[in-house]
Amino acid sequence: MNVPYFDYRPEYRHLQNEIEAAIRRVLESGQLVLGPEVSAFENECGASLGVAWAVGVNSGTDALTLALRALRVGPGDEVVTVANAGVPPVAAIRATGAVPRFVDVRPDTLLMDPERLLAAITPRTRCVMPVHLYGQPPDLDAILEVADGRGVPVVEDCAQAQGATFRSRAVGSFGRIGCLSFYPTKTLGAFGDGGLCVTDDPELAEQLRMQRMYGFRGDRHAHCEGVNSRLDELQAAILRVKLRHLDESIARRRALADRYAAGLAGSGVELPGRTPKVTHVHHVLVIRTAKRARMIEALGNAGIGCRIHYAEPVYAMEAYRSLGYDMGDLPVTEQACQSVLSLPIWPGMEDGQVDQVVEVVRSCR
Numbered sequence: 129m130n131v132p133y134f135d136y137r138p139e140y141r142h143l144q145n146e147i148e149a150a151i152r153r154v155l156e157s158g159q160l161v162l163g164p165e166v167s168a169f170e171n172e173c174g175a176s177l178g179v180a181w182a183v184g185v186n187s188g189t190d191a192l193t194l195a196l197r198a199l200r201v202g203p204g205d206e207v208v209t210v211a212n213a214g215v216p217p218v219a220a221i222r223a224t225g226a227v228p229r230f231v232d233v234r235p236d237t238l239l240m241d242p243e244r245l246l247a248a249i250t251p252r253t254r255c256v257m258p259v260h261l262y263g264q265p266p267d268l269d270a271i272l273e274v275a276d277g278r279g280v281p282v283v284e285d286c287a288q289a290q291g292a293t294f295r296s297r298a299v300g301s302f303g304r305i306g307c308l309s310f311y312p313t314k315t316l317g318a319f320g321d322g323g324l325c326v327t328d329d330p331e332l333a334e335q336l337r338m339q340r341m342y343g344f345r346g347d348r349h350a351h352c353e354g355v356n357s358r359l360d361e362l363q364a365a366i367l368r369v370k371l372r373h374l375d376e377s378i379a380r381r382r383a384l385a386d387r388y389a390a391g392l393a394g395s396g397v398e399l400p401g402r403t404p405k406v407t408h409v410h411h412v413l414v415i416r417t418a419k420r421a422r423m424i425e426a427l428g429n430a431g432i433g434c435r436i437h438y439a440e441p442v443y444a445m446e447a448y449r450s451l452g453y454d455m456g457d458l459p460v461t462e463q464a465c466q467s468v469l470s471l472p473i474w475p476g477m478e479d480g481q482v483d484q485v486v487e488v489v490r491s492c493r
Contacts, residue, residue, distance in 0.1 A: 131472050131481045133433025134313050138476020139377070143369055150365035157361070162341070165364040170324070172371055177298040179306070179326040181333035184359030185340050188287040188309020191323035192220035194357060195283045195305040196255060198325075198335040201226050205254040209285075210240050211441040211453075212461045213259040217285055218442045226254065228451065230443060232458040234266070236401035238414075238468070241460075242270030249278050256282045260289035262437070263315070263381075263411040264403055265299045272302060283307060288411040290315045291378045295405045300326050305336075310367055313474075315381070315409050316374055318363040377475040378409050384473050384482055385410040391486035412437055413473040415489070420469050423492045430488045435470040 140147065154165055166184050174182035185191050201207060203225030209217050211230040221228045231248040234241045240258045249256070256275045258266050265284070275282050282303035286292075290308050292299045300306025308314075310322035325336050335352070338345055343354035370377070385408070389399060398416040402408055414437065417423055427434045441461050443453035455462060471485055 130431035131433065131477075131484055133435055133470075133472050134474050135476060136312055136317065136319075136474070139370075139474070142476070143373060146369045147366055150369050151362060154361045154365045160361050162358055163361045165361045165368065166359050169359075169364040169368045169371070172368060173308075173324060174326055176371065176374075177300050177306070177326055179298075179301050180328045181326065181330060183325045183333060183336040183340060184364060185323045185325065185336075185357040186359060187321045187357070188285075188307060188311060188314075188323040189216045189220050190340075190355075190357040191307035191309065191325045192217060192257070192283065192285060193223045194336055194339045194355075195307050195325050196220065196224045196226065197339055198332050199255060199281055199283070199304065201254045204252065206250060206252040207255045207257055208245065208248045208253055208280075209257040210259050210261075210461065211443055211458055212238060212438055212464050213261050213285070213442075214438045215442060215445070216287070217257055217259055218448060221257070227252075228442075229253065230441075230453065230458060230461075232460045233464065235460050235463075237264070237266065237403050238262070238400050238460075238464045239264070239266035239403065240271060242267050242274060245271060245274045246278075249274070249280060253278070253280050256280055257285055258282065259285040260287075260292060260299055262400065262414050263289050263409040264292050264406045265289060265294050267403055268294050268299075268302045281305075287311070287314065289409055291374055291409045293407045294403070296407075301328075304329065305332060310363065313411075315378060315411050316367060316370055318367055320363055322359050322363045322367065324359070380475045380477075381410040381473060382408070384477055384479075385413055387479060387482045388413055388471065388473070388486065391483065392489060395486075395490045397489060410473055413471045414468050415471060416464070416467040417469060417492075418467065419492050420467060423469060423489060426488050426492050427485070430484070432485055432488060433472055436468060437470045438465060438468070440465050
């Protein structure tokens with residue numbers, strides 16, 4: 129049987145009655161944008177994370193962009209982040225006019241290396257943006273210690289890690305602002321795009337609410353320069369349903385990840401390590417292999433989907449070569465980009481499908 133890299137349909141069928149009832153409720157309400165479903169979802173999702181305020185926006189990238197703008201990050205400023213997490217964090221930084229400054233990652237977890245963070249902070253640094261890659265955060269205690277010591281706020285990119293915890297506390301609740309994505313593949317995925325900013329600071333929450341709708345403050349007067357970045361009622365209603373089942377969904381992801389780990393033991397492929405004090409949500413099931421091209425071919429021939437997260441550091445991409453980085457500047461990041469491969473993992477996946485993937489991976493000698 130074919131194994132797609134991702135398939136939302138089994139989860140949809142499992143929740144079909146609840147989801148379709150939520151959609152009907154919105155369509156019959158007469159309100160499609162920034163209505164009661166968005167407000168309720170903001171309250172419910174914020175409460176699930178243990179934060180006071182949540183502001184729905186139209187994507188995870190916009191969540192990062194608006195978070196930086198709320199913190200007054202702009203042209204001439206620097207934001208410290210990683211280069212192995214794809215384009216979105218860098219696109220958000222550049223959207224404010226600021227410049228990304230990259231720090232290398234740890235060789236075990238492939239997450240921001242706190243020991244290298246201090247050297248990356250300069251007098252122009254206005255924010256540190258750790259990316260909680262693949263489903264777990266880096267060592268937030270160490271990162272916050274460095275950032276707080278230099279008076280620099282932290283914005284958490286939680287796009288790949290909603291539901292994860294650090295020291296039994298939800299990710300997104302550690303920095304000044306936490307940013308979530310509801311892209312369909314995420315642990316809490318919409319049926320389209322969506323995002324959320326969370327914070328315990330009421331003034332930042334107010335800034336974020338204005339920023340997402342042209343700078344308005346419950347009126348048609350622009351109090352600041354803003355954009356159009358609204359989470360719509362239909363997606364909010366669907367997300368409210370899926371939020372109620374998030375623990376169940378994550379438990380299934382963990383069971384699948386454990387099955388992969390057991391099946392791949394002794395195969396020669398390597399799974400990234402786990403940060404101490406963390407509960408992992410396995411948004412992506414990543415392996416590292418020196419036989420990536422051969423493995424991709426074998427998986428494709430067997431009808432199994434796979435992806436690479438991510439194949440090159442952002443600074444090696446044409447659009448960002450002007451940032452001034454050269455290959456060799458971040459050796460751990462570059463080694464990771466050459467060896468990582470993402471295997472299928474999604475809540476409706478069957479055990480037999482995992483076993484099929486494992487069989488193919490193990491056959492690549």
